[in-house]
Amino acid sequence: MTIGKKSVYSPITQIKNIFKKPVTIRYPKEHLNVFPVEGVSPRYRGMHANDLEKCIGCGSCKRICPIDAIEMKLPEGKEDARKNYRPVIDYGRCCFCAFCVDMCPTSSLNMSREYLYEIKTPLNVKPGEEIDFIKEKFVIKPDEKYGDNFGYKSGKKEKVLG
């Protein structure tokens, strides 16, 4: 490529950019308008949503998880049987690969389009104990909380891994 001589007026042509809309969006007030739905994409891999009635406690999600983020825990007040165990996810480790969703045999575990998780540290927590406080809060048992906002789903017809 050769370097041509620039016109004296070439800096002035950039004035047209004043009338263009900015690329960025003002996030909490505006949302992305790229996809058919407002906000993140309809297939977004966000936080998990689990239908606790449909879940059979088989532990497929725990076995496929590449980083051991999932632990099967017995809810309080339930008898100790395998079907009563439910997955609990450590979001400090989770990499949102959605293999657990693909493996779920009853498709009870899905991913939602939610990605914000706010932790407010109370003022009485000392700085040294703050890390442990946040660590505990990151371990979440997915339930129907995000059930109305599904993202990456794996229906029975479109089984990917299992």
Place this chain on the structure above:
Amino acid sequence: MIGTEIVTVRPNAGQLHRGFEKLMEQKKWVQNLVLVPRICVVDPDPNEVAYCMAIEKIMGVEIPERAKYLRTITLEMSRLASFLFGMGGLAASLGHYTPMYIMTADRDRILDMFEWLTGGRVYHIYNIPGGVRKDAPEGFFEKLEEVLDFLQERIPDYDKILFENPLIVKRLKGLGYVSKEDAMRTGLSGPNLKASGNPYDVRVDTPYAAYPYLNIDVITQTEGDSLARAIQVRMEFEQSIDIIRQALKKIPEGEVKLDLGILGNLKVPAGEAYSKVESSKGEYGYYVISDGGYNPYRVSVRGPSLPAGFLWAQKHLPTMKIDDVAAWMAAFSICPPDFDK
């Protein structure tokens, strides 16, 4: 160093992400798909495709046609995103921050497309042994065409602001010269090899996925310096847009994955295979050995940045000014996890 001039250079690898290959021996076949994209963050799909292709070669299966085209489209989209980031990084390393902002904003449109297709913006984890995870959603291809048109319109702007900019041309000209024979001998690949005049492209020489069905010309430069490498990337950027357009026209209907049973418990028969994929930085090769179990016996990764990061760093950097090192690295598109793995 003496003043701002470099005297000797000793590359010291293993400071970023190391132990990939050993870690892969302890995970199941499918679980490794989460790990391989981390080898190159800006261009993750070539790793996934190369790893999956090696598994498919050992198993001796052929993936459906539509999956091949979807893989090609994701590979080229990944190249586009990586080129934009690379060109922006080159501009930023020379102190021109405007192109970097423009290109990062344009790259975001491709990431949006990835988010729609795969669910993730950076780590897509879209390819699995036997095809791809999901079919493209409705309206995706039309939107992708719009994004490609937008990027095509942007190219004259990039030329004006970056590649025809006298300051950048003067800084890059003659920096880090690699002759045609040396480039071949030291194992450079991708845009770095083609910028020295060697017409070698994995997509053309040993075609994979849907590349046998598409028209690809091998673009080469003759100069072999950093400016030639930068212009080579700019030319391949335009070519990638054209390849996606061709693939979008020819994509057939049908299945997107093979039924290989429960992939979580996949057992690959004993054997070994080497697969290679052209990424934005060069040739990614995966040599996979299976002993018939649930885990790979050995996975060896050939990263494209190794010759540039190790050999040419020791040859080029002495007698170079410290200000030019960032530009030299960006023009070679060196990705440190490649040789840390």
